[in-house]
Amino acid sequence: MNDISRWVQAEVDLSLAQTIAQAIEIPELIAKLLILRGINTPDEALDFIEPKLANLNDPAKFMDMDTATARIVKAVQKKQLICVFGDYDADGLTATTILADFLEASGADVTTFIPDRMTEGYGLQPDRVRSLAQLGIKLIITVDCGIRAHEAVQVASELGVDVIIVDHHVPDPTLPAAVAIVDPHRADCSFPFADLCAAGLAFYLIGSLRREFYRLGIINDVDLRPFLDLVAVGTIADMVPLNSDNRVFAVHGLRRLNQDTRPGLAALKAVAGIAAKNIDARAVAFSLAPRLNATGRLGDPKAALDLLRAKDVLQARTHAEILQKDNDERRIIAQKVTDEAMAHVYAEGKNLKRIIIAVGQGWHQGVIGIAAAKLVNAFNKPSIVIGLEDGIGKGSCRSVKGFDIGQAIKSAEPFLVRFGGHPMAAGLTVEEAQIPNLINYLEELAEATIDSDIIAPSIDVDAWLNLKEVTPELFRHIERLQPFGMGNPEPVLAVSKVTVTNARIVGKGKRHVQIEVCDGDTRVKGIWFDQAHLAPTIGDLVDVAFNISLDDRLGEAKMKIIDVRQAT
Known part of the structure; x- marks a missing residue:
């Protein structure tokens, strides 16, 4: 089990939640989740649950x-x-x-x-x-x-x-x-x-x-409206907050995307193996967007643009197959750079710093952003990966909530040739001779400005439930808050003091653990991906943090487990 991460309970105005729930006839839990996403009135709640194109700005x-x-x-x-x-x-x-x-x-x-x-x-x-x-x-x-x-x-x-x-x-x-x-x-x-x-x-x-x-x-x-599928893909892929105008674009664009009216996106779904599925934000972010990005990461992005602008199915299929091939190649290169960057971080003791900076000769500039994101996931710290070639470094930066990496890079302008970015992501170009100065500056800046709480592993729990509340009906209510992403994260629920009745290592490579927990007569199953080494023991009394899902075959609610700890 994992006893490292802090579980942070979200605070909600209960009277406001009751007011919203009663006004628009939704469960109080859903009203709480809406408040945590910045919703403060019944009208705002309705607009969030049923976003309308008419609500877009002029x-x-x-x-x-x-x-x-x-x-x-x-x-x-x-x-x-x-x-x-x-x-x-x-x-x-x-x-x-x-x-x-x-x-x-x-x-x-x-x-x-x-x-x-x-x-x-x-x-x-x-x-x-x-x-x-x-x-x-x-x-x-x-x-x-x-x-x-x-x-x-x-x-x-x-x-x-x-x-x-x-x-x-x-x-x-x-x-x-x-x-x-x-x-x-x-x-x-x-x-x-x-x-x-x-x-x-x-x-x-x-x-x-x-x-x-x-x-x-x-x-x-x-x-x-036929352009909304493209707007949704761009919006979700660029990881902008999925609220306000962006929520309208994402909801209506995903509906268009599931109608297969655009040959290029239909072909892309086919090569990604998701053509028969209901496409949600996750499918866009992890299946479609990487393939669109692949050709541009490796060089000429013409095939991706030609795919999106294709007018017939055969033409689109040809371009989609090019993107699929490039994406396979991109994966191999990205994994190599990530592995080398990770080794560099540990060899240099950079994992102890408050900002992770890895520099490597010949690292492909098209995949350094992927490597930086994986370093963030591994260390929960802002991360920069710089690839060197011919005396010039091209860097990609990713951050964590609470540290504006774009502003940090901008403040390092004296050391840089070019730069630009957002609070969560940035890019830079630097002469090789300036890299030590840049690293020293950013490490000192991070040490002075990044609070320990920002980089401490933590899980924000939206709501604690009784196990008997984990039902298909709750899943369907939460589904109305889709699409999930930046600014509208998938709700994290938790149950306390439940007993492990089954824990079985499953999957290719035996990397995952399938868990069943009970509280009285109520039993709920869940899957904890990539955490077989943390599998609890049958009989353990535990707390479980999870996203709710549904077993379509059995019609039962399930848990996509985020963390398991000894019951507190």
Whole structure:
């Protein structure tokens, strides 16, 4: 059993929970879970349980949305060549597809470009602007990048090319001199929800364009709901909080995704082996998104973009098979880098630091983000993995709740060539000679600012139950809170002082343990993945923390066990 992690009981206003439960006729436990997710009124609770597209905000609330819309209208009317310039991850790819497909369907002369991670790197670069200008591009629309592309935007201006930036990354105090910048993190932007991804921003942009195109007679009214599957994939893949606007996008987008109306995503589901299943946020995050990201991690992301934009099933299947092959290769490379990074951490004693930093020669920059995430999971500490090649280090950073890794990296600017990111993830480029200085700075910063509670293993328990409350009915109520993810974690439930009646090692490699517990006449089964070495003994009196699930065959509630400890 595990007696290391702290179990933290969430505090809830019980009178508020009763008020919400009675007002909208839901169990009090569900009302408690909603309160823990920031819901404070019955109306908010209804909107959360039944999110409506009508609850999305007006695109006009974005700073520069009107300017961006007007410039794109001008480009369409004058038949100017437009380039939608995206990023090579799932969010950038879906955002590029949304905008390019809508513009193309509206009669625009549009092309797309996604940079090669290995040869060109992230974002809009001056040399790429020059080559696009030579092709006759008059308007570049960046999605999921561009907010720090000062030099590239200046070059574009000198060449007579306008740039519109559609980005969700935090800007510098001084913005690039673009025609328009649609970014909810702008200090002067009053849009009420800042945690959108690029796909969400792209959807809002085409919403604004649809309104203006229709007013001007450029198009008949167009239904934008078919784009929601792409918005959901981008939103879930980019790990933005699944609340407010993002919850609306995710719920309605997953419904679209399960209808198999887009050839590319249907083909991707098929090669991932999940075509016959009901696709939820977990399937997007762990099956679809990694495959979309795979080609961009290894080099040219063209196949991923071609997949999303494919118009027929055969074409889509061809691209999906390429992504599957690249994903298999990506897994092998990622595991190798992760193993080497883990060995480096222990060999150098870095596991004792409050921030984990691993540096290796030749580590593939396309998978260092995966390695960094695995270090976070292993040590519960902010982690940075830097791959060195030709005297330059490319780093990927991941964090834990309570430590803003994006701000930390920004504060290390004197040591860096380039950087950017969010509170939970960031990227950097550093000269090899500066790496010791960077490590010393970040380790000292972490030592001074990371409280022990932030990195101590802990489990946040949403609610304690009696074992008899673990029922199929409770599962169905909790399912109404789907999709789960950032900002809306799957509820963690716990039962106390139950007796272990069975504990059996199962699975390939004998890595998992199947457990049954009882309290009086009530018995519930559960599975504890990858924890066979912590298996309890029959007869033990234990506490169990778990997510509730359902055995479809037997119709019984089960536990996806998170932790088991001696009863307290």
